[in-house]
Amino acid sequence: MPRSLRTDRMTPLAGPRASRRPLSAQRSRAAWLLLAPMLVTLAAVALWPLARTIWFSFTNADLNDLDATRFVGLDNYFGELGLFLNPNDTEGFWASDWGIAIANTLKFALASVLLETLFGLGVALLLNQEFKGRALVRAAVLVPWAIPTIVSAKMWGWMLHDQFGAINHLLLTAGLIQQPIAWTADPAYALWTVVAVDVWKTTPFMALLILAALQTLPKDCYEAARVDGVHPLRVFWYVTLPLIRPALVVAVVFRLLDALRVFDLIYVLTSNDASTISMSGFVRREMVEHGYMGYGSAASTVLFLVIGLATVLVMRLARDRRLEDAP
Amino acid sequence: MSTQRSRAASAAIYGLAALVTLVSVYPFLYALSTSLKTGSALFDPSLWPSGASLRNYASLLSDGEQPFPRHVLNSIGVSVAVVALSLALGVTAAYALGRVSFKGRGLLLGTILAVSMFPQVAVLAGMFELIRALGLYNRAAGLVLPYLIFTLPFTVWVLTTFMKQLPKELEEAAIMDGCGPLRIIGQVFMPLLWPALVSTGLLAFIAAWNEFLFALTFVLDNDERTVPVSISLISGASLYDIPWGKIMAASVLVTLPLIALVLVFQRKIVSGLTAGAVKG
Amino acid sequence: MARIDFRQVRKRYAPGLPLVIKDADIEVGSGEFCVFVGPSGCGKSTLLRMVAGLEDITSGDLLIGGQRVNDLPPAKRGVAMVFQSYALYPHMTVAENMAFGLRTLGADKAAIERKVRAAAEMLQLTPLLERLPKALSGGQRQRVAIGRAIVKEPRVFLFDEPLSNLDAALRAQTRLEIARLHRDLGSASMVYVTHDQVEAMTLADKIVLLHAGPLIEERGSVAQAGPPMALYHRPASRFVAEFIGSPRMNMLPARLLDAQAGHAEVELAGQRVRVAVDARHLERQADVQVGVRPEHVVVADEGEGAPLPASLLHVERLGDTSLLYVDAGPGLDALTVRVEGAAARAPGARLTLRLRAERLHLFDAAGLACRRTVELPT
Numbered sequence: 001m002p003r004s005l006r007t008d009r010m011t012p013l014a015g016p017r018a019s020r021r022p023l024s025a026q027r028s029r030a031a032w033l034l035l036a037p038m039l040v041t042l043a044a045v046a047l048w049p050l051a052r053t054i055w056f057s058f059t060n061a062d063l064n065d066l067d068a069t070r071f072v073g074l075d076n077y078f079g080e081l082g083l084f085l086n087p088n089d090t091e092g093f094w095a096s097d098w099g100i101a102i103a104n105t106l107k108f109a110l111a112s113v114l115l116e117t118l119f120g121l122g123v124a125l126l127l128n129q130e131f132k133g134r135a136l137v138r139a140a141v142l143v144p145w146a147i148p149t150i151v152s153a154k155m156w157g158w159m160l161h162d163q164f165g166a167i168n169h170l171l172l173t174a175g176l177i178q179q180p181i182a183w184t185a186d187p188a189y190a191l192w193t194v195v196a197v198d199v200w201k202t203t204p205f206m207a208l209l210i211l212a213a214l215q216t217l218p219k220d221c222y223e224a225a226r227v228d229g230v231h232p233l234r235v236f237w238y239v240t241l242p243l244i245r246p247a248l249v250v251a252v253v254f255r256l257l258d259a260l261r262v263f264d265l266i267y268v269l270t271s272n273d274a275s276t277i278s279m280s281g282f283v284r285r286e287m288v289e290h291g292y293m294g295y296g297s298a299a300s301t302v303l304f305l306v307i308g309l310a311t312v313l314v315m316r317l318a319r320d321r322r323l324e325d326a327p
Numbered sequence: 328m329s330t331q332r333s334r335a336a337s338a339a340i341y342g343l344a345a346l347v348t349l350v351s352v353y354p355f356l357y358a359l360s361t362s363l364k365t366g367s368a369l370f371d372p373s374l375w376p377s378g379a380s381l382r383n384y385a386s387l388l389s390d391g392e393q394p395f396p397r398h399v400l401n402s403i404g405v406s407v408a409v410v411a412l413s414l415a416l417g418v419t420a421a422y423a424l425g426r427v428s429f430k431g432r433g434l435l436l437g438t439i440l441a442v443s444m445f446p447q448v449a450v451l452a453g454m455f456e457l458i459r460a461l462g463l464y465n466r467a468a469g470l471v472l473p474y475l476i477f478t479l480p481f482t483v484w485v486l487t488t489f490m491k492q493l494p495k496e497l498e499e500a501a502i503m504d505g506c507g508p509l510r511i512i513g514q515v516f517m518p519l520l521w522p523a524l525v526s527t528g529l530l531a532f533i534a535a536w537n538e539f540l541f542a543l544t545f546v547l548d549n550d551e552r553t554v555p556v557s558i559s560l561i562s563g564a565s566l567y568d569i570p571w572g573k574i575m576a577a578s579v580l581v582t583l584p585l586i587a588l589v590l591v592f593q594r595k596i597v598s599g600l601t602a603g604a605v606k607g
Numbered sequence: 608m609a610r611i612d613f614r615q616v617r618k619r620y621a622p623g624l625p626l627v628i629k630d631a632d633i634e635v636g637s638g639e640f641c642v643f644v645g646p647s648g649c650g651k652s653t654l655l656r657m658v659a660g661l662e663d664i665t666s667g668d669l670l671i672g673g674q675r676v677n678d679l680p681p682a683k684r685g686v687a688m689v690f691q692s693y694a695l696y697p698h699m700t701v702a703e704n705m706a707f708g709l710r711t712l713g714a715d716k717a718a719i720e721r722k723v724r725a726a727a728e729m730l731q732l733t734p735l736l737e738r739l740p741k742a743l744s745g746g747q748r749q750r751v752a753i754g755r756a757i758v759k760e761p762r763v764f765l766f767d768e769p770l771s772n773l774d775a776a777l778r779a780q781t782r783l784e785i786a787r788l789h790r791d792l793g794s795a796s797m798v799y800v801t802h803d804q805v806e807a808m809t810l811a812d813k814i815v816l817l818h819a820g821p822l823i824e825e826r827g828s829v830a831q832a833g834p835p836m837a838l839y840h841r842p843a844s845r846f847v848a849e850f851i852g853s854p855r856m857n858m859l860p861a862r863l864l865d866a867q868a869g870h871a872e873v874e875l876a877g878q879r880v881r882v883a884v885d886a887r888h889l890e891r892q893a894d895v896q897v898g899v900r901p902e903h904v905v906v907a908d909e910g911e912g913a914p915l916p917a918s919l920l921h922v923e924r925l926g927d928t929s930l931l932y933v934d935a936g937p938g939l940d941a942l943t944v945r946v947e948g949a950a951a952r953a954p955g956a957r958l959t960l961r962l963r964a965e966r967l968h969l970f971d972a973a974g975l976a977c978r979r980t981v982e983l984p985t
Contacts, residue, residue, distance in 0.1 A: 022663045022678060028430075030508050031423035035435075038420035038483060041412075046442045046476045049453030056452045126343050133344065139590050140348040143355060146589040148537040150555040151578040155358045158571050166357060169372040200350070261446040264539040268559050280540070283448040288544055297452045304449035311444050315437050499661055500694035504708035504759075505682030514707075518698035 050304070056297035063291035076298035083298055097274065098299065101282035108195055108266075108278065109259035115199045117252055120206025125236075127207065128214045145204035153268035156197045160184055187275040194266055194276065198259075206251055213247035214240070253314050260307055279303045355582065362575035369572055383576035387561075395577060397550055398557040401467040405553060406535040409474045410528045417482035418524070422512050424483065425490030426498065436487065443480035447540045450476065458545055467551045473541040478531040485530075489523035490516070526595035529588065536585070554581050609672060609762035609796040611635040611658060616667035618653060628653060630827040631667070633815055638794045644807040645817035646850070650828060651800045654817075655765050658798060659688050672762060682712070687756035688765040691772065693748045695740040695755075702727075702736040705755045719758075726757040729791070730784075746777050753788070764792075766799040770806060786810055804851055808835045816847055840983040845974035848898050854930065856968070857904070857942045859897045863889055869980050870964060873897060876936045880913040881964040884977040898968035901930065901945040905961040912963035917942065919956045924949050933958065 057076055061069040078085050083098050093099045127138055144152070159166045160183040168180040183193045217240065225235045263280035270276045272285060280303065287296030356374065363379040364371070371377065387395050423429075424436055454473050455464075463469030493516055501515045539555045546552055552560075558577045561570060613633040619626050628650045635641040643651040656662040657669055660681030668675050676684050687708075695704050702723055709719045727733045730750045740748055749769060756764055769785070770778045786809075789797055801807055807814050815832040822830070830850075831843040842848035848856045861873040863886060871886035872879060875897055882897060889895070905912065917933040920941055929950040933942050944960065952958070965981040 023660060023680065024663050026678075026680065027427050031427035031429050034419040034423040034508055038416040038479065041416055041475060042439065042442060042479055045454075045457075045472050045479075046445060046450065049450035049457055049473075050445065052453030052456055053450055061452070122343075123347055126340065126347065129340055131337075131340055131344065137344045137348050139593065140351045142589055142593065143351050143586055146533075146586045147355065147582050148555060148585065150537070150539055150558050151358075151582050152354075154558060154574050154578055155354045158361060158575065159354060159357060161571075164370050164372060164571075166372040200354075204351070257444050261448075263447070264555075267539070267543075280446060280448045283451065284540065284544065287448075287451060293452050293455075296448075300446065300448040300451060303446045307444060307446055308441070311441050315441070494692075494694070496690045496692050496694035497696065499659075500688070500690060500696075500755075501707075502661065503659060503681050503686070503688050504755075505711040510711060515696060 053297045054301050054304075056294055057301045059294045061293035061297070063287070063293050066293075069294075072294070076295050077302075081295070083295075083302065097277075098282060100275070101277050101279045101299075104191055104266075104276055105260055105262065105279045107191060108198070108262055109256055111192070111195045112198045112202070112259050113252060113255045115195070116202050116206045116255060117248070119199065119203045120210055120251075121248075123203060123207035124210035124214055127211050141204050141207060143204075144201050147201070149201065149264045150268055152197060152201050153265055156200070157184060157269055160193060184270050185273075187273075190270050190273065190276045194269055197269060198262070198265055201265075202255065206255065209247060209251045210244060213244040217243050250318075257307055257310060257314075260303070260310075355579075355586075358575045358582075359579050362572060362579045365572055383570075383572040384580070387573050387576045387580070392549070393557065393561060394550065395557060395580075398552050398554050399581070401551060402536055402554040405467050405470050405474070406532050408468070408471050409478050409535045410531045412471065412475065413478040413482040413531050414524060414528055416479060417486050417527075418512060418517075418520075419509070420483050421486035421490045422508060422516070425487040426493075436484070439480045440484055443477050443484075445476060447473070447476075451540075451544065454541070455545070465546055465548045465551060467546060467553060469545055470538070470541055470553065473545070474535045474538060478535060481534070482527050482531055485527045486520075486523060489520060493519060522595060526592065529592055529595065533585065533589075609637040609794055610670075611641075611763060611796060611798065612668070612670040612673075613654070613657075614668040614670070616654075616657070616664055616669060618650070618657070618662070618665045626665075626823060628828050629823050631829055633829060633832060635796050635798060635813070638796060640789050640797045640799065640810060640812045641815060642799045642801060642807040642811035642813070643815050643817060644801055644804060644850075645830070646819040647802065649817035649819040650823075651802075651817055652767060654828075655688075655767055655798055655800045658684075658763065659686055659765055660684055685762040686765055687759045687761035687763075688767065689752045689756050689769050691768045693740075693752040693772075695748055695751055697740055700737050700739055701732060701743070701751050701754075704740070704751055705758050708755065708759050722758045722760075723754075726754040729757065729788075730754050745773055746781065749773065749781060750784075753785075757788075757792070762795060764795055764797045766797065768801055769799075770801070770803070782806060782809060804853065808839070808851070811835055814838050814851075816850060818846065822846060841976075841979055842898075842968065843976050845896065845898070845970045845976075848968060848970070848976070852900055854901050854943045854945070856898045856900050857940075858970075859899070859935075859939055859942075861895050861897045863891060863893045863895050865891075871969060871977070873969070875913075875962075876915060876939055878913055878915060880962055880967070882967040882969045883965040883981040884967075884969045884979055886969055886977045889971055889977070894972050896970040896974075897962075898970060899962060899966060901943040903963070903966035904942065904944040905963065906931070906944060906946060906958050907961050908959045910961050912961035912966075915960040915962060917958050917960050919952055919954050919958060921954055922950050922952065931958075933960065935960065 058071060058073060059069050060072045060075070072079070074082075076082055084093070086093075086096065094103060123141060127134065127141070147155070158164075160168075162168060162180045162182040162185070165180075165183075167183070168177075171177045172180065181189060183189050221239055221243075222235065225239060261280055262278050263284070266272065266276055266278050266281055267284075272281050277285065279299065283296050283300040283303065285296075286292045286299060290296075360374050360376045361369065362383050363376040363381070365378070365380055365382050368377050424432060450473070458464050458469045458472060461469070461472075463472070497515060498511060501511045506515065537555060538553075539559070542553045542556045543559075546556065554577075558574060558581065561574050561577060562568075611634070613631045616628055616631040616633075617626055618628040631654065633641075633654075643654055645651050653662055657664055658671070660676070660679065664677050669677055671684055671686070696707065699707065705723045705726060706719050709722065723736075724733070727736055730753060732747070732750055732754055735743065735747060735751075740751070743751065749772075752769075766785070770781055773781060785799075789810075799806075799810060812834065813832060814835050816830045816838060817828050818826055818830050826844075831838055831847045835851075838847055838851050842851065842856075845858070849858070859875055861875040861880070863871060863873050864879065865872040866886035866889060868885065868887070869883070871882050871884055873882060873895060874880075880897065886895070915935050917935040919931060920934050921932040923930040923932075927948075929946050929948065931944040931946060931950060931952075933944060935942055942960070965983070968979070969977040971977065
């Protein structure tokens with residue numbers, strides 16, 4: 001037997017200082033140590049600024065004169081110049097700047113996500129079929145998503161230009177409109193224009209998610225349905241849709257929470273016009289352009305609470321559902 | 328999958344496919360075409376640029392007032408830094424969250440994900456204070472801090488999903504071989520994980536590259552700007568003269584590499600996205 | 608030095624859940640080849656992983672070499688494990704796979720190379736040292752996994768069902784190699800987990816047969832521990848008797864008539880049968896089971912042992928032996944009888960079975976065996 005493999009050699013054993021804690025506890029401790037750097041960083045860049053912002057919302061901080069900051073309690077929220085129950089809102093809450101911002105944000109979010117889901121579903125169903133050039137179409141569909149938001153805004157801003165834009169030119173030549181429309185400036189169209197551009201940009205994301213879900217579906221259901229001669233629409237409604245519902249719900253909720261934060265598109269396409277401003281746009285305007293750091297912080301805290309509560313609710317529901325499904 | 332399709336269905340599918348492709352790709356092609364037009368050709372909305380020239384690009388790259396190449400470098404620098412930090416912090420965190428079961432793990436994961444859902448404006452005031460205190464106001468480097476708010480949770484979430492899928496016996500063999508967690512991550516899991524790192528890094532890079540709000544608010548200095556803000560602020564000779572040709576040129580320059588990256592890494596990106604959403 | 612002791616070891620996965628290991632008292636001697644075997648759910652893998660340091664012990668002590676190792680991390684225990692799926696590092700060559708553990712410990716490069724080469728020679732892996740795992744066959748990967756364990760020169764080798772992923776022919780061959788390995792590696796103990804009792808019988812110096820299901824709670828985890836032949840010829844319970852040996856031991860319901868120092872007498876199928884066991888602790892008229900292995904039932908019209916008339920149901924000819932399935936009367940399951948050569952009889956034939964006292968086992972109503980008074984030849 002090879003001499004180099006004597007097996008009576010002792011491997012080093014731990015001395016009397018061996019840990020007295022069970023192995024799983026040792027592993028848990030190591031896990032927390034590994035998590036620490038990330039958690040500390042996250043706390044420093046996210047939780048701390050958030051806390052400070054909420055603090056600012058209770059003060060009258062002004063960017064132009066920060067030293068004069070004083071604690072004002074809930075004035076920014078409910079006081080004379082506050083966000084809600086403001087006695088100066090002569091035409092009612094929804095006509096105030098903040099009210100308009102909230103309305104815009106909600107309209108944008110709901111319309112966008114609805115359309116993205118519908119179109120996304122359509123594109124996903126299309127890409128799920130086999131046809132020549134499918135890979136090409138799939139690559140093409142990724143292009144709007146790859147383009148930076150600002151660039152999209154500029155590109156579409158140019159195509160929607162009232163005088164030289166290609167869209168107006170197309171519609172005029174087709175006889176669908178008589179006058180060129182100021183898509184991004186006219187208050188009647190501006191918000192829906194933004195919705196349209198957002199839908200163009202984000203449909204690929206939804207389509208990809210739904211396609212991934214579609215591709216995990218078992219094929220035998222469909223073959224059985226075909227043998228039974230069931231109409232494809234019924235198959236879609238009664239078989240496909242229920243099966244992709246979980247993934248669909250996740251994607252929709254995710255997108256909805258994301259859409260409530262919209263800023264970039266509206267700012268660049270419509271220059272943050274008062275009629276199209278979103279909640280985020282309102283915050284930035286108040287804080288940066290007017291310098292009302294306290295007031296702006298209050299608005300941002302409201303937005304945070306709205307999204308925060310919605311997120312918590314969703315996660316609760318998701319966790320409960322998962323517990324239901326678990327064996 | 329149907330093996331026999333009616334003529335009508337085939338026509339519908341190909342028609343739809345053509346429409347989808349057209350709608351997806353046309354705007355970018357139009358931007359490309361516009362970038363090659365100068366002068367009065369800009370007023371012509373046809374796709375083909377008459378009198379195509381690269382004058383817009385030249386003007387863009389040589390502009391002293393608005394140094395576009397400098398802005399590109401700023402963006403690259405910030406994005407790379409953010410991605411590197413996120414991956415470094417995220418990998419070790421993902422090991423802990425994906426492979427060690429400990430009390431509070433689920434809650435922690437949920438909280439981390441929740442952080443990425445923060446509206447950016449919710450931290451605006453506090454972040455402004457922080458950046459100024461660190462002396463990073465008006466510097467591109469200062470953007471790394473706010474960008475971590477969304478890249479870090481995203482990276483942790485996706486990497487955790489990938490970590491969970493690695494085989495248990497491999498890890499146990501490494502434990503038997505005397506590896507601590509760091510060695511396991513570095514020498515055993517990393518080689519298996521690098522495709523995930525690539526797709527996560529790519530997605531984080533794209534997100535950091537595109538960011539607008541913080542870049543607009545925290546960096547005012549012309550030299551320190553990043554690309555999205557730079558493009559939105561491209562201006563012409565007078566206040567009302569919007570140089571669309573130049574803007575489109577900048578857009579094309581910035582977008583081409585991104586489109587190329589996305590097309591080349593299609594599969595990885597899709598798996599990264601779906602790992603986060605569908606399986607998570 | 609390489610002794611392993613389980614003392615009253617218990618495990619449950621969480622408070623409130625049932626015990627998966629109960630009161631395990633097991634001793635593996637230095638240099639012994641010990642096989643943990645049992646039906647699925649018996650906790651054999653769990654016990655193995657406890658020795659490895661991959662599972663926590665809820666209560667009780669585990670000692671290796673006389674030292675309590677409950678809270679000691681795996682790398683400090685002097686153990687090496689061969690996994691069921693081999694768990695080779697896919698991005699490392701065979702040589703790197705084998706060297707990894709030693710490199711992690713910080714051993715000298717020259718020493719590592721020496722040991723890797725020696726192990727590769729022993730396992731005929733030398734031509735494969737620069738290959739990646741995906742370029743190896745299942746049997747070759749198996750050997751690399753073993754080689755990875757050998758180079759660490761552990762006190763204890765742990766095998767987790769190493770043959771279950773191999774096909775039948777390879778299994779037999781690898782069994783021989785493992786046996787040879789044990790001989791060559793001298794003083795290292797080997798703990799081997801399998802569900803296959805043939806592997807257990809052929810490889811083990813000692814078998815530890817483990818209970819599963821409700822028996823864990825009733826009787827503790829260990830059903831019986833001892834040399835293979837001890838479990839075969841002196842099973843401590845019905846569970847052991849029926850698990851070890853293939854085909855299974857025949858079980859015949861009977862009633863105890865008389866018990867004396869040297870033997871007991873039972874009523875079986877209307878016959879008075881003598882069994883060479885001490886059943887004095889049982890009540891008269893108690894329900895008992897008589898156990899007899901297929902090869903111990905003699906088919907003969909005349910001769911020693913109580914006669915049992917039966918009719919032949921079915922014959923399976925295996926070439927060297929034949930299995931006869933016979934019906935010995937109402938209330939009895941079909942008996943399996945093993946005879947030499949090719950049986951010439953046909954189904955329906957009438958036979959007389961002979962049950963010799965010293966070949967029979969007696970189990971009480973709870974399944975526990977009565978002490979044998981005549982030892983079976985080993």
